[in-house]
Amino acid sequence: MQHLSKLLEIEDSKLAWVLRLGLYGLRTQLQEALKEATKDPGNSICQELLQELNELLQAKILTEKDWEVGRTGDGEKITPHHPITPSPHLSWEDVFEPIQPATTGELKLKYICEALLTDKELLQYVGEYEFHSSNDTDLWNELQRLLLRVPEKLAHVWQERILAEVSQLGALEDKFSLQQMSFCRNEHVYSGLKGNIEAKGLCLSNNIGFDPQLRMETRDGEFDVLAGIVSTCVKFIEIDKCLHHALKSVDRFGVRSLDSESEQAKYVTALLDRFHRVLATADADPAIALRARLDLDEAIHSLVYLPICDRFSWWGKLQQEARRTLNGVVEKARDAGYQVQIRPLWGTYADVYTWSKDDLQLDIGGIPGEVSACLRVYAKINDEVLPGRVLFRSSLEA
Structure with a gap:
C-alpha cells in the first residue's frame, strides 16, 4: 500500500x-x-x-x-x-x-x-x-x-x-430534501444534492395520500400496495418523458411513447379505469375479481422503457411487487371451487408463444429470441382460457 x-x-x-x-x-x-x-x-x-x-x-x-x-x-x-x-x-x-x-x-x-x-x-x-x-x-x-x-x-x-x-x-449528498410520492410504505429511492448543486432526491411515502384520481383512502392491505404502485406510475408518467406503453386496449399494434399529453391521457385513463374496476369487484364473485386483477396487472406491466428495464432494477421490482398480489386473489378463486392456472411467460419466445396472443416484437435490448417483458400472464379459469401477452426480442436470424 x-x-x-x-x-x-x-x-x-x-x-x-x-x-x-x-x-x-x-x-x-x-x-x-x-x-x-x-x-x-x-x-x-x-x-x-x-x-x-x-x-x-x-x-x-x-x-x-x-x-x-x-x-x-x-x-x-x-x-x-x-x-x-x-x-x-x-x-x-x-x-x-x-x-x-x-x-x-x-x-x-x-x-x-x-x-x-x-x-x-x-x-x-x-x-x-x-x-x-x-x-x-x-x-x-x-x-x-x-x-x-x-x-x-x-x-x-x-x-x-x-x-x-x-x-x-462542491456538492454533498442530501438525504432529507426529497420529493415524496404516495405509497403504502416509506422507501428512500435516491438522494438529493446540496452545496454548489442543489437538487431534490426522491422517496416513497405513506405520509401523503394516494393520487386523488384513484379516489381511495388507506385500507391497510393489498389494495394499498396496488394504489401506491398505480400512484407511482401516474407520477412517473408526469416526470419522465422516456416512458412508453404497450397496453393492448389503447393500441394493440405497437409500443407508444408517452411523451405527448394525448397519449398520456389515453393510457392513464385506461390504467385508472382498471384500478377502479378492481375496487368495484373486490366483493364480487372470485372469478370476476380475478379477471379485473389480471387486467390491472396487464396495465401496470404495459408501462415500459425502451430498452425494457431489467427485472431486477428498482422499476422492475416495483412491477413484480404488483404481480405478486395476484397470488391472494387466485387462492380465493380456488377456495371458491374454481380451477385456476396462472403462468407468467418468460424465457425463449418459441417456448411460450402458444400461451400468448397479440405479442409485439422488439429490435432493441434483451436477448435475441427471448421474452423481454411479460405484459400479461397466461390464465385459465375452469375452461376459459385468457392468453398472455409479451414483448420479445427478434431473433438473430430476423
Missing part, C-alpha cells in the same frame, strides 16, 4: 485521481459482495482489505463544513474541476484525455453523464441514451431515474461513484 499512499498524496495529479476513483469503485463492489458472501473463506481478509482502503481514502474525504466554507481542513481554498469518471470499459487513452474546466453556463454534471454513457455494461440496459435536461437540478434527477432502470447492484455502484465525483464539484 506504500506506493498507493504516495500517489494519492500528489496534488493535482490525474494519475492520483484515476487511482482514487478506482479505489472508491473497488471498495463499493467489495462491500456489496460481502453482504452476500457471508460464508466465503476470504471474508475476513476482505474485511481487512476494506479497512485498508478506508484508511487510504480517508485522507481525501472532506467534511460537509469544509465544502460549505470552500476550504480544506488546512485552510487551502478548494478549486473544483470536472474530471471524467473512468469506467472499467474505458481505455487508458480515454482516461487521460485533457480535463476541461466548465465554461460559464455549462452544466456541472455534464462530464459525469458523459462518463456514465461510456459504460458498456450499463448501456445494454439503457440503450443509446441522450440526456436532455438544461440545468443541473433536472439533470441530477434525470441521471438518477436512468439508474432506476438497471440492475440494482450496478445502479448502486454508479451511485457511489457519482457521489464521489460530485464532492469534487
Whole structure:
C-alpha cells in the first residue's frame, strides 16, 4: 500500500485521481459482495482489505463544513474541476484525455453523464441514451431515474461513484430534501444534492395520500400496495418523458411513447379505469375479481422503457411487487371451487408463444429470441382460457 499512499498524496495529479476513483469503485463492489458472501473463506481478509482502503481514502474525504466554507481542513481554498469518471470499459487513452474546466453556463454534471454513457455494461440496459435536461437540478434527477432502470447492484455502484465525483464539484449528498410520492410504505429511492448543486432526491411515502384520481383512502392491505404502485406510475408518467406503453386496449399494434399529453391521457385513463374496476369487484364473485386483477396487472406491466428495464432494477421490482398480489386473489378463486392456472411467460419466445396472443416484437435490448417483458400472464379459469401477452426480442436470424 506504500506506493498507493504516495500517489494519492500528489496534488493535482490525474494519475492520483484515476487511482482514487478506482479505489472508491473497488471498495463499493467489495462491500456489496460481502453482504452476500457471508460464508466465503476470504471474508475476513476482505474485511481487512476494506479497512485498508478506508484508511487510504480517508485522507481525501472532506467534511460537509469544509465544502460549505470552500476550504480544506488546512485552510487551502478548494478549486473544483470536472474530471471524467473512468469506467472499467474505458481505455487508458480515454482516461487521460485533457480535463476541461466548465465554461460559464455549462452544466456541472455534464462530464459525469458523459462518463456514465461510456459504460458498456450499463448501456445494454439503457440503450443509446441522450440526456436532455438544461440545468443541473433536472439533470441530477434525470441521471438518477436512468439508474432506476438497471440492475440494482450496478445502479448502486454508479451511485457511489457519482457521489464521489460530485464532492469534487462542491456538492454533498442530501438525504432529507426529497420529493415524496404516495405509497403504502416509506422507501428512500435516491438522494438529493446540496452545496454548489442543489437538487431534490426522491422517496416513497405513506405520509401523503394516494393520487386523488384513484379516489381511495388507506385500507391497510393489498389494495394499498396496488394504489401506491398505480400512484407511482401516474407520477412517473408526469416526470419522465422516456416512458412508453404497450397496453393492448389503447393500441394493440405497437409500443407508444408517452411523451405527448394525448397519449398520456389515453393510457392513464385506461390504467385508472382498471384500478377502479378492481375496487368495484373486490366483493364480487372470485372469478370476476380475478379477471379485473389480471387486467390491472396487464396495465401496470404495459408501462415500459425502451430498452425494457431489467427485472431486477428498482422499476422492475416495483412491477413484480404488483404481480405478486395476484397470488391472494387466485387462492380465493380456488377456495371458491374454481380451477385456476396462472403462468407468467418468460424465457425463449418459441417456448411460450402458444400461451400468448397479440405479442409485439422488439429490435432493441434483451436477448435475441427471448421474452423481454411479460405484459400479461397466461390464465385459465375452469375452461376459459385468457392468453398472455409479451414483448420479445427478434431473433438473430430476423
